[in-house]
Amino acid sequence: MKLDERGLLIVLSGPSGVGKGTVREALFKMPGHDLVYSISMTTRQPRDGEVNGREYLFISRDEFQERIRQNKFLEYAEFVNNYYGTPFDTIEQQLSEGKEVVLEIEVNGALQVREKMKEAIFIFIAPPTMEDLYHRLRSRGTESPEIVEARCEKARREIELAYLYDYIVVNDTVENAADKVIAIIRAEHAKTERTIATYRKMFPKENNERK
Amino acid sequence: MKLDERGLLIVLSGPSGVGKGTVREALFKMPGHDLVYSISMTTRQPRDGEVNGREYLFISRDEFQERIRQNKFLEYAEFVNNYYGTPFDTIEQQLSEGKEVVLEIEVNGALQVREKMKEAIFIFIAPPTMEDLYHRLRSRGTESPEIVEARCEKARREIELAYLYDYIVVNDTVENAADKVIAIIRAEHAKTERTIATYRKMFPKENNERK
Numbered sequence: 173m174k175l176d177e178r179g180l181l182i183v184l185s186g187p188s189g190v191g192k193g194t195v196r197e198a199l200f201k202m203p204g205h206d207l208v209y210s211i212s213m214t215t216r217q218p219r220d221g222e223v224n225g226r227e228y229l230f231i232s233r234d235e236f237q238e239r240i241r242q243n244k245f246l247e248y249a250e251f252v253n254n255y256y257g258t259p260f261d262t263i264e265q266q267l268s269e270g271k272e273v274v275l276e277i278e279v280n281g282a283l284q285v286r287e288k289m290k291e292a293i294f295i296f297i298a299p300p301t302m303e304d305l306y307h308r309l310r311s312r313g314t315e316s317p318e319i320v321e322a323r324c325e326k327a328r329r330e331i332e333l334a335y336l337y338d339y340i341v342v343n344d345t346v347e348n349a350a351d352k353v354i355a356i357i358r359a360e361h362a363k364t365e366r367t368i369a370t371y372r373k374m375f376p377k378e379n380n381e382r383k
Numbered sequence: 384m385k386l387d388e389r390g391l392l393i394v395l396s397g398p399s400g401v402g403k404g405t406v407r408e409a410l411f412k413m414p415g416h417d418l419v420y421s422i423s424m425t426t427r428q429p430r431d432g433e434v435n436g437r438e439y440l441f442i443s444r445d446e447f448q449e450r451i452r453q454n455k456f457l458e459y460a461e462f463v464n465n466y467y468g469t470p471f472d473t474i475e476q477q478l479s480e481g482k483e484v485v486l487e488i489e490v491n492g493a494l495q496v497r498e499k500m501k502e503a504i505f506i507f508i509a510p511p512t513m514e515d516l517y518h519r520l521r522s523r524g525t526e527s528p529e530i531v532e533a534r535c536e537k538a539r540r541e542i543e544l545a546y547l548y549d550y551i552v553v554n555d556t557v558e559n560a561a562d563k564v565i566a567i568i569r570a571e572h573a574k575t576e577r578t579i580a581t582y583r584k585m586f587p588k589e590n591n592e593r594k
Binding site: 175295296298301302331332334335337338339340341342351352354355356358359360362363364367368371374375377 | 386506507509512513542543545546548549550551552553562563565566567569570571573574575578579582585586588
C-alpha cells in the first residue's frame with residue numbers, strides 16, 4: 173500500500189573520491205525499488221571504458237553553454253576546466269511517474285539543487301576516515317599529481333559541508349552504505365508530510381461516522 | 384560504523400485494534416537490531432494467557448496513583464476504568480546504552496510522550512481501510528458489545544490524529560509494516576542532526592590540513 177505515490181529525488185553527494193559512484197551502482201542492484209539514474213552531461217573527454225549515455229552524456233562546450241543560457245540544468249559546475257551538469261528535462265516527468273530519481277553529484281551541485289528542489293533528499297556520503305579518502309584520491313592513478321592534489325584540497329573543503337545535508341551515510345562498506353540509502357528512501361516515503369494527503373482521502377471524516 | 388550511538392525512543396501508536404502489538408512482535412523477531420520493549424503498567428485484570436512482566440506489569444490502582452503523584456510515568460491514561468502507563472525509570476538508561484526502546488501505546492499517551500521527549504520518533508500505525516479496523520475490533524470477542532462500540536468510537540477519533548505523528552505506516556501486512564519501521568529507525572540514525580557531532584569529531588578542521 174503506497175500512501176506516497178510520487179517518486180523522490182535522491183541526491184547522493186559527498187567529497188571527491190568517497191565512492192559515490194560505487195554506492196550508486198550497488199543501490200541499483202537492489203531488488204524491489206523503482207530507481208532511475210539521472211545521467212549528467214559533461215564536456216570532459218570520456219575515460220577509457222566510458223560510454224556516451226551510460227556514465228555521462230558527453231557534449232561540447234558550446235552545447236553546454238547554450239543549455240546554461242536556456243536554464244536547462246537543475247545544477248551545473250565547472251571543475252578542472254570541464255563542465256558537469258544535471259539536465260532538468262526528464263526528472264520532473266520521472267518523479268511524477270513514481271520513480272525514484274538518483275542524482276550522483278558534487279557538493280557544489282547538490283547545494284544548487286537544494287535551492288531549486290527543496291523536496292529532494294540530500295544524502296552526504298562520508299569516508300570512514302580522512303586517510304581513507306586521501307588514499308582513494310591518490311590511488312586512482314588516472315590523473316596528474318597536480319590534479320590529484322587539487323582533488324584533495326577540494327575534498328577537504330567539501331568534508332566541512334556535510335551539515336547542510338539531510339543525512340550522513342558513512343561508506344564503510346558499499347553494501348552498508350547502499351542499504352542505508354534504501355532505508356532512507358523507504359522512511360522518507362512514510363513521512364507524514366508526504367502521506368497525509370492520501371491518508372485523508374482514505375479516511376475522510378464522513379466515512380468515520382458510526383456504521 | 385555508528386555516527387549516532389544513542390538509542391532511539393520509538394513510539395508505535397495508532398487506533399485501538401490496528402494491530403500495534405503484532406507489528407511490535409514482528410519487529411522484535413528481526414535480526415540485527417538492538418530493540419528493547421518498554422513494558423507498560425496497568426491496573427486492568429490480566430486476560431487469559433497474559434503473564435505479569437511480559438504483556439504488562441499488573442499493579443493495583445493505589446500503587447498506580449502513587450506513581451502518578453511521584454511523576455514516574457512518561458505517559459499514562461485511563462480507559463474503560465483502568466489505568467495504563469509507561470514507567471520512565473529505565474527508558475533513559477536504555478537509550479544511553481544505545482538500545483532502541485519501543486513503546487507501543489495509545490494515541491493519547493503518545494501525545495503526552497511528545498511533550499516530554501521531543502527527540503522520540505512517532506509512528507502512526509494505520510489500518511488499510513476503516514472497514515478492516517471495525518472488523519478487527521468486533522471480532523476480538525473478548526469484551527462486551529458496549530466495550531467494543533466504545534473502542535470503535537475511540538478509534539474514529541484516533542484515526543483523525545495521524546497528522547500529529549512523524550510517520551504513517553499502513554499495517555497492510557505485519558511484515559511490511561515491521562520492515563518499514565526498521566527502515567525508519569535506520570534512516571533516523573543517519574539524520575544529520577543526530578550524526579553531525581560525532582562526524583565533526585571524526586573530521587576535525589585541524590586534521591583537514593594538507594598532509
